[in-house]
Amino acid sequence: MFFLVDLAKIKDMTITSRAFKSRIEQEDLYSIPIDEFFKSAFSVDCVIFGYHEKQLKVLLIERGTEPFEGFWALPGDLVYPLEDLDGAASRVLKDLTSLSEIPIKQVHTFGRVDRHPLGRVITVAYIALVETQDLKPQASSWASATKWHSLKRMPKLAFDHKDILHSALDGLKDIVLREPIWTKVLPEKFTLTQLQEFYETILGRTFDKGNFRKKVQDVKYIQKLDEMQRNVNHRPSALYRFDEKKYNENSKKGFLMDI
Amino acid sequence: MFFLVDLAKIKDMTITSRAFKSRIEQEDLYSIPIDEFFKSAFSVDCVIFGYHEKQLKVLLIERGTEPFEGFWALPGDLVYPLEDLDGAASRVLKDLTSLSEIPIKQVHTFGRVDRHPLGRVITVAYIALVETQDLKPQASSWASATKWHSLKRMPKLAFDHKDILHSALDGLKDIVLREPIWTKVLPEKFTLTQLQEFYETILGRTFDKGNFRKKVQDVKYIQKLDEMQRNVNHRPSALYRFDEKKYNENSKKGFLMDI
DNA sequence: CACCTTTTTGTAAAAAACACAATAAGTGCG
DNA sequence: CGCACTTATTGTGTTTTTTACAAAAAGGTG
Structure with a gap:
């Protein structure tokens, strides 16, 4: 199945592919007649x-x-x-x-x-x-x-x-x-508050801080580090990271984040 | 953007549309050259x-x-x-x-x-x-x-x-x-066992009879009738029907079957 | 050190999920 | 009729999860 193209029209079209245009010019197909069907x-x-x-x-x-x-x-x-x-x-x-x-x-x-x-x-x-x-x-x-x-x-x-x-x-x-797509937008080391805010923003609702935290503790691929936030004007939070290895092990069994 | 078609090749193609074929013949485009791009x-x-x-x-x-x-x-x-x-x-x-x-x-x-x-x-x-x-x-x-x-x-x-x-x-x-798509495959009047079997078949797992029944009682658009099964060789089941009106009211609020 | 902020842990009540048992209501058959 | 059989229906207690809320902890700040 093959196309022929009316280049005059193509030039007016804004959904244009650059590869498409250049190819047309190379092959000099300007004045080819039009099939109305496709x-x-x-x-x-x-x-x-x-x-x-x-x-x-x-x-x-x-x-x-x-x-x-x-x-x-x-x-x-x-x-x-x-x-x-x-x-x-x-x-x-x-x-x-x-x-x-x-x-x-x-x-x-x-x-x-x-x-x-x-x-x-x-x-x-x-x-x-x-x-x-x-x-x-x-x-x-x-x-x-x-x-x-x-x-x-x-x-x-x-x-x-x-x-x-x-x-x-x-x-x-x-x-x-x-899927834990927050890995793409949170820093390498993040706090649970940051994680919670992510879910709240996307889903458009809020979660109880304590309860959210409890859920996360059951998630094997979210690993608590021995590190803390620094220079924050309140109690510093522990930092966490995404454990890709553990995730790959678990996700094969149809594992998913459940909040 | 327009196609031209090599009919010789088209005839060999099995993904053919009948409308497509007939249109081609009408317009006599048999020997039109081929644009390789699209x-x-x-x-x-x-x-x-x-x-x-x-x-x-x-x-x-x-x-x-x-x-x-x-x-x-x-x-x-x-x-x-x-x-x-x-x-x-x-x-x-x-x-x-x-x-x-x-x-x-x-x-x-x-x-x-x-x-x-x-x-x-x-x-x-x-x-x-x-x-x-x-x-x-x-x-x-x-x-x-x-x-x-x-x-x-x-x-x-x-x-x-x-x-x-x-x-x-x-x-x-x-x-x-x-969505309650079982409405398309269960009879107008059905038993809860039939409904349960539907879910079990599609989802590939089983549910507890008693618990399933309790869930269904909370679903407003599943209406219990005053009718019974007849001529079954065991205790007859009550019959239920899908209440489309109630469903439309509720579904607007993001309602869904939750089993 | 008192104070402020946010983190972290805890706890109790409510709700939902789960497993299982007891009872009910038909048919079929002796 | 009464008993056996089958599935429907209801009930109940246990476990688990959810939810709401409070208390304690750990920084920084003035």
């Missing part, structure tokens, strides 16, 4: 959550071209021909953040016929979680601007990205209860 | 689970063409140009089962580059649950045969359908705890 493409969109000190944010890009020029949107790109879906999402993430090794998770696929005004584009949504401070938003070839946005007051988003964001937030809440 | 299409695959008397099965079709000729596979089809993803899955389901109004649920999207030997095909997996007896497997234009298969001894499946099936089973277990 006007479709697939893309990935990444919902990159940033966590820092009780604040959950999401990374948006500002669109520099029509449609939805000037709107904020989720970063995304077309999937390359020889690229897995997960790979495409990782690439988008890496291009945008210069961070590799960020674990991603597929959450849902959106394919409403009219979700893209210029054609049929099905998109697979991924989520990632990073330390907000690890990533300095900066303009790129992709967008005129990128910026961390608080989830409270969210601007009007392009396409159906509002739906995608909602779905991603649900997915994040799910994952947070199944 | 060799891709998207499809839906349906994991149709059948439940009947403590037996969970899955509906497979037998492929009549290469690749994987003779292999069992999940029913699926390409997504039509003016069709939503959910719509495509519903259509596949309806064509195959003559049942409409079956609720479906998207679970995951599979897009490994080499998952289809003849080209890039990304597929969105859906699950559905029906009463096994409501559906008489029969050959169709799609497949040389269709058949309910027990999940215990599963034949070798085409493509990556084994992965899809696994993922779907996880999805089913998830959903069963969040």
Whole structure:
């Protein structure tokens, strides 16, 4: 099954892949006729959550071209021909953040016929979680601007990205209860208060300090260190760390954090 | 963004959509040159689970063409140009089962580059649950045969359908705890034993009869009737029904079955 | 040292989960 | 009819978990 492409239209499309464009130019396919049947493409969109000190944010890009020029949107790109879906999402993430090794998770696929005004584009949504401070938003070839946005007051988003964001937030809440993804956003050595704040922020509810602590004591892969906080203006907390080895042993048996 | 298609190759492809074929013939695009860049299409695959008397099965079709000729596979089809993803899955389901109004649920999207030997095909997996007896497997234009298969001894499946099936089973277990989907497979009036057996079958574990019953008493949308089983050769059970009105009231508040 | 803040431990009550037993209500059969 | 058999239904005590809240501890600060 093969595509031919109307480059005039392509140039107007803002969901463009750089590889895609360059390839088109090489092969000089400008004036090839159009098959009306398959006007479709697939893309990935990444919902990159940033966590820092009780604040959950999401990374948006500002669109520099029509449609939805000037709107904020989720970063995304077309999937390359020889690229897995997960790979495409990782690439988008890496291009945008210069961070590799960020674990991603597929959450849902959106394919409403009219979700893209210029054609049929099905998109697979991924989520990632990073330390907000690890990533300095900066303009790129992709967008005129990128910026961390608080989830409270969210601007009007392009396409159906509002739906995608909602779905991603649900997915994040799910994952947070199944996997210790706080390892990606808490410091190497952390306090239990920090851990508790993480859960409270993501899940949007509070926990009793004493009871939370008791739960954590049963979790084998959270290891108490012989170290303390320093220079805090109150009783210093003990520090803990994530014991990856113990986690891998236990997680094979369907182990999960249970709060 | 537009495709052109090499019909010679299309004819060999077994993931063909009937609409797709006919459209091609109409427009006489046989000898159009090929753009190598976008060799891709998207499809839906349906994991149709059948439940009947403590037996969970899955509906497979037998492929009549290469690749994987003779292999069992999940029913699926390409997504039509003016069709939503959910719509495509519903259509596949309806064509195959003559049942409409079956609720479906998207679970995951599979897009490994080499998952289809003849080209890039990304597929969105859906699950559905029906009463096994409501559906008489029969050959169709799609497949040389269709058949309910027990999940215990599963034949070798085409493509990556084994992965899809696994993922779907996880999805089913998830959903069963969040939504009362047993309404689709239990009779209008059912006993609590039937309900318990349903959960035991799907989740693969057993529950204490007395305790299960106590849980159900707290669930407002499961209504006890003034009716009894008849002609059973033991103490007759009270009959219950699903109270849709009460369910809709409660479910808005994030209500879910908790066993 | 008294005071402030946050950590850490403790404890008691309430709720939920769990295991198991006793009783009930039909059919079938002598 | 009465007894056996089967499954439904209710009950009960124990254990475990959850929840709420209080007290004590360990820093820093002035």
